Amino acid sequence: MDVRWQEPPPAIEPPEAARNATMARSRALNELAATLREHPGRWALVTVRRWSGGGDQYKRRGLEVTSRRRPDGLFDQYVRAPE
DSSP: OOOOOOOOOOOSSOHHHHHHHHHHHHHHHHHHHHHHHTSTTOOEEEEEESSSOOOHHHHTTTOEEEEEEOTTSOEEEEEEOOO
């Protein structure tokens, strides 16, 4: 087996910037969940994806998630608060 020895390149983002981005994403998801709870049972299109999976970040907040394939092969991801 041929081994290629190489040092990894420097990190693109410092750890603090990554933590701040994660916290901002979490706040945004919590705000979305609160908005959806004001309209239980109504579906909201939240993202377009290349695959149908995912959605755990919404399920952990007690929301329902579904995806539908579009004619272009991408998937629309919908989320709602239960009625």
